[in-house]
Amino acid sequence: MLGKIEKIDVSSMPSLQKLAESVGWNFTTERLHIYLSLGTxxxxxxxxxxxxxxxxxxxxTTIASIGSVIVHxxxxxxxxxxxxxxRCLYEVERVGVPVSLVATSAGVPLYQSLGFQTVEFIHRFTHTHFVYEPIECKQVEIEQLRExxxxxxxxxxxxxxxxxxxxxxxxxLMKKRSIGFIARNAEKSICGFGIAFPVGNFLHIGPLMADHTDIALQLIQAFLCQSAIPVRIDVPSRQSDFMRALCQLGFQETLVSPLMLLYAQQLPGKRNRLFGIADPALG
Ligand SMILES: CC(C)(COP(=O)(O)OP(=O)(O)OC[C@H]1O[C@@H](n2cnc3c(N)ncnc32)[C@H](O)[C@@H]1OP(=O)(O)O)[C@@H](O)C(=O)NCCC(=O)NCCS
Structure with missing residues (x-):
């Protein structure tokens, strides 16, 4: 067997970036810092x-997520x-917690053989130009997010x-280089929010959560108005109306990936209000 399994710490960032490059991925220092601070x-x-x-x-003990699975x-x-x-599954089995992941086609056979099942798909949409037809949906007040x-x-x-x-x-996610918006209804209660963070050449929007599709779209338009770089979002397949509206706004679907689950049949929470996931690795 090649090498032994060890825990990776912050001092390993340059070596991890080289590992990611070997499979054509790009790990920004900020993303890696989040992964290493929040996860193992x-x-x-x-x-x-x-x-x-x-x-x-x-x-x-509700849910775990696995990501950044790379072999040089x-x-x-x-x-x-x-x-x-x-090694990762040994950790979650000790606690008895379901685990999710967003798979690449290269990873699917491995995950299936470990018992993971596809429960839905994640659709990546990107918006690379800045001329778009605003959709009239002024239902709620949008405010800039402040930590x-x-x-x-x-x-x-x-x-x-x-x-x-x-x-x-x-x-x-709300630290320095991120931007975000919060939506409030007529009663001034929160009815949605979105946080966006630069990842490579894109502003990645996620999480994006809202009570209704129209509110999610209003938040998306706030990001489009604010962003000086191309925008991307990873949308769960159940949001078909939202995805159609994204296409009207000039977004293009660029990738579809299975979301797989082990030790549970469905994801927790009110996922019909989730319009953009935080990150494929983070869940
Ligand atoms: C996906 C990946 C992590 C698999 O790692 P690996 O070390 O090559 O996988 P393993 O050697 O442990 O093989 C595990 C299973 O993968 C499949 N597999 C591995 N190599 C394969 C190949 N060349 N062709 C087809 N299937 C293959 C087999 O199902 C294998 O099962 P087996 O053990 O019963 O033979 C690796 O290919 C990779 O880093 N790919 C690029 C990054 C990526 O897509 N990561 C997944 C993110 S979700």
Whole structure:
């Protein structure tokens, strides 16, 4: 067996970035910092370089998420992917928590053989130009998100929709380079919010949560007005009306990936109010 499995720490960022590049992925330092702060990352190390990685994020005992499963291009097909996945599953089995992941086509056979089942799909939409037809949907008031002012409301809304407390993640996402909006109804209560964060050349919108499709669209338009770079969002397949409206706004679907689940038949929370996931790795 090549190398042994160890926990990955913050000092490993350059080696992890090289590992990601070997499979054509790009890990920004900020994203890796979030993964390493919020989750546990494991990997195989050989000659002081990481040749595999997997990140595990646990949200209490409700749900966990696995992401960043990578085996260096030179070491694939030798069992490293299976063994790194088994290491992550050992952790969740101790707590008895269901686990989700967003799979690439390369990963699907491995995950299926470990018992994961596809429960829905995640559709990536990108918007690369800045001329769009605004859709008339002025139902709610939109306000710029401020961490200190809004964090408590956001944590509560996110918990209702996602089904688990992600306060630590939300605090991280609202730090410096992110932008966000909160929607309020006539009673001034929160009825939606979105946070966006630069990832590579894109502004990634997610999480995006709202009581209705129209509110989610109003939030999307706020991001489009604010962003100086192309925008992207990962939408769960159940939001078909929303996806049709995104196409009218000039978005294009660029990727469809299965969302797979182990030890549960369905995801927790009020997922019909989830319009954009936070990140494929984070859930
Ligand atoms: C997906 C990935 C992690 C698998 O890692 P790996 O070390 O090559 O996988 P393993 O050698 O442990 O093989 C696990 C299973 O994958 C499948 N598999 C591996 N190599 C394969 C190949 N060349 N062709 C078809 N299936 C293959 C088999 O089902 C295998 O099952 P087996 O153990 O019964 O033979 C690796 O290909 C990778 O890093 N790909 C790029 C990044 C990526 O897409 N990651 C998944 C994110 S969700």
């Amino acid at each position: 990352m494991f990997g195989h190390r050989l000659h002081n370089e990481w040749i595999s990685s997997a990140a595990l994020f646990q949200y209490g 291009a030179n070491y694939q097909g030798q069992g490293l992917g299976r063994s790194i996945m088994k 200190k002012k809004h964090i408590t409301e956001i944590i509560h809304f996110d918990k209702m929709v996602f089904g688990a407390n992600r306060s630590e993640l939300l605090h991280h």
